[in-house]
Amino acid sequence: MLGELIADLQGDTTGIRVLSTDGGHPVLEASFTATGTLLGADVKDMGTYESVLRADGTLFGEGQGVVMTKDGQTVTWHGSGVGRIDEAGTVHWRGAIFYETAAAELSRLNGIAGVFEFETEDSGKATAKIYEWK
Numbered sequence: 001m002l003g004e005l006i007a008d009l010q011g012d013t014t015g016i017r018v019l020s021t022d023g024g025h026p027v028l029e030a031s032f033t034a035t036g037t038l039l040g041a042d043v044k045d046m047g048t049y050e051s052v053l054r055a056d057g058t059l060f061g062e063g064q065g066v067v068m069t070k071d072g073q074t075v076t077w078h079g080s081g082v083g084r085i086d087e088a089g090t091v092h093w094r095g096a097i098f099y100e101t102a103a104a105e106l107s108r109l110n111g112i113a114g115v116f117e118f119e120t121e122d123s124g125k126a127t128a129k130i131y132e133w134k
Helices: 104-111
Strands: 002-020 027-038 041-053 059-069 074-085 091-101 113-120 125-133
Touching (some): 002 113, 074 113, 091 104
Antiparallel strands (some): 002 027, 041 059, 059 074, 074 091, 113 125
């Protein structure tokens, strides 16, 4: 069951690389930065993910990143999901994310799974909402 909204982020794609085109399935790497809130704390999120275009036109992606609070606390994350591209070029990702931190005020993240909605527009603008999965 979905629980509370734990993160709300807005940002931009900062780079894209083609890693492979073997077998007709392109593999891309994309990096982004975003700002917003995580468990109510103001944060900056930086991440990189790889996505594979599958034969049916959907995407599979896996990524990792680091979140930093304004006072220097850090949280790392790993996630994976499935994406689809709409007619406007926006990629709509849905997936799961897992966190790790030594920061006392964010330690709740160590014991939960998050589910995300991550949208990347053709312009590079990105938004994310992450919910606790109970």
